[in-house]
Amino acid sequence: MLKQIRPAILMIVLMTIITGLAYPLGMTGIAQVLFPHQANGSLIESGGKVIGSSLIGQNFVSDKYFHGRPSATSEPDPKDPTKTIAVPYAADNSVGSNLGPTSKALIQRVQGDAAALHKENPSVPVPVDLVTTSASGLDPDITPAAAYFQVPRIAKTRNIPEADLKALVAAHIEERLLGVIGEPHVNVLNLNLALDALKKS
Structure with missing residues (x-):
């Protein structure tokens, strides 16, 4: 059972970092560089x-x-x-x-x-x-x-x-x-x- 739980937890953590932190921060940074007026409202x-x-x-x-x-x-x-x-x-x-x-x-x-x-x-x-x-x-x-x-x-x-x-x-x-x-x-x-x-x- 531990063999199945460990990869599931690892995937949750990894996908949270990628989709919840890295991607939004990356898109925000790109928007600030390319479209600062629109990115700021x-x-x-x-x-x-x-x-x-x-x-x-x-x-x-x-x-x-x-x-x-x-x-x-x-x-x-x-x-x-x-x-x-x-x-x-x-x-x-x-x-x-x-x-x-x-x-x-x-x-x-x-x-x-x-x-x-x-x-x-x-x-x-x-x-x-x-x-x-x-x-x-x-x-x-x-x-x-x-x-x-x-x-x-x-x-x-x-x-x-x-x-x-x-x-x-x-x-x-x-x-x-x-x-x-x-x-x-x-x-x-x-x-x-x-x-x-x-x-x-």
Whole structure:
């Protein structure tokens, strides 16, 4: 029996060292050398302070900023831990709403959001990503159409010509990776940082 136990224990120890220590440390070291920005969270700094990550959306609600997709993430209610409350872009609780296409709550929410957005820009159809949540609830990007849709509101709020804002959006469109992977998109945080810089210049 000892002959069978000894090699089993040895294999457990050996595989723990290889897969639990050597491999993760090796991959971390390689990532730090080859992709340090991504390995450290794709953090975005402004004025020497970390203000977010290009991988995680933020809840911009002011009319003077571009808004991201709705987020379905939630957190325990501080007043009643047995319940949850909506906390958009809660990075520690990445989740979709899990509401199906026949859900009355989902239909009412989407219809309400679409109606509000239609008032904001009645001459253009509401882009679908401005009323639907992503699977993670943390999507930092919107489609170019969603960014252009918001230009009239921001132009009015900030008193900036629409042509300048459209040029800003166009400059921040990220194309498909290698020309084939994904869809053109705009990172909302980067766009809003450029928007603030545009106003100051």
